[in-house]
Amino acid sequence: MHPTESREITFNACYIKGKHDLSISPKKLEYNPAEEVLVKISRGGICGSDIHYFQHGGVGDFLLKHPMVLGHEVIGTTEDPDTGQQVHVAVNPSRPCNACAFCLSGNSNLCLHMRFFGSAMLTPHVDGGFAEYVAVRPDQCVPYDGQKDDSIMAFCEPLAVAIHALNQAGNVLGKKILVTGSGPIGALIIAACRTAGAAEIIATDPVGKNRDLALTMGADRAYAPDDSVLAGFTDKKGYFDASFEASGAIPAIQANIDYTKAGGTMIQVGMSPGMADIPVTRFLAKEIRYAGAFRFKDEFITAVQWLEKGLIDPGPLLTRVFDYRDIVEAITYAADKTQAFKVQISFDE
Ligand SMILES: [Zn+2]
């Protein structure tokens, strides 16, 4: 076959068509093997944004205008064009343009023309990875040796988010860290801070099972946000060198201004549609740096390496695995935060 000739393949994909309208339908994909790699998907993790599309038919301002394949946390296998061998790959769901001012300055996560898996930001929408196959640019595939189980490697995308948040805070070696919100991202930030050498990690979460998860993932102590013990961290201009706000709860943002030490850093990674009132004078008088953390750039490669080498074990976060054909059951289960941390779907036969 001529290398530039496009190919066509039809397979099953999980299409979100609107609020509570999710089903398996065939997808016909045309791709160019000279420019794109065909990946056979083996496992995918369900993320909060996937649940949001299912429950609301959109995320924030991005409403579904036509059916879209869901999902952005996927891994699979591809055929090495030279050897014909199967290669395990983590699929980076980001497809930055690599040409805009942000891409060229090394901030591809801020790309003006980002095409991110399973996102209705652009119209037509960008299809996601909950499908038997995806075709992606070669630079979106990060190979790994395949020793670790799929259930572990499928955490590469949320772990990349956590490691990017860590990078936004700078060096955490020997530092005191606060993580507010201990869902999957908060828990992975705790583990990443531990791996990066943080001296002390305190977690907060209103839910008991999330606090237990925080401890399992490496927190020294975990408290409910209204625990009176926390007041002690406001003394002497605050206690923590860096705080990671992973809940999106407005009161947590306000409290972190008091808990974070003067001259310290606050990282916002939890999303919120809300507006936060900031105590301006207290904030500036403590010279706190407040930075956002959005998705990731080359931290995706670091995440794959950390998982492959066992530097982080995300195992405790995995609640259940469903066959992809049971996607509705899987996402309904994942949406129930009283039982689920991370739910995955399997594409294995
Ligand atoms: Zn995600």
Ligand SMILES: [Zn+2]
């Ligand atoms: Zn760009």
